[in-house]
Amino acid sequence: MSKLIHIGFGNIVNADKIISIVSPEAAPIKRMVQKAREEGTSVDATQGRKTKAVIVMENGMLVLSALLPETISMRLSSESESSLDET
Incomplete structure (x- = not known):
């Protein structure tokens, strides 16, 4: 099952497909x-x-977000930890 991550304003991306999150x-x-x-x-x-x-x-798509890279990264890592807890 794909992990989805909230990137602000009701927008969600597939966390499994992210290569990197960088500052613009x-x-x-x-x-x-x-x-x-x-x-x-x-x-x-x-x-x-x-x-x-x-x-x-x-x-190769780029997704532009109004959230800081650190915020998205924290959401990704907390999502990973919660999925590990479920197993």
Whole structure:
């Protein structure tokens, strides 16, 4: 069963398909986001707020979130711990 993680404003992604969660501040990440927007391979889940995290998915899609990378990471790790408790 896929693990889903809440990334803000009612948006959810498949945690099993996440490669990395990075800050959008670095120039290479900004270029990567701009290219993904131009190619239509980005999903803006910020609801008009400032992008604070870029989630890179296995299929090359970028998901933009208004949550900090640390917040998403904590949600991922707490999700992992709770699934371990269930076994």
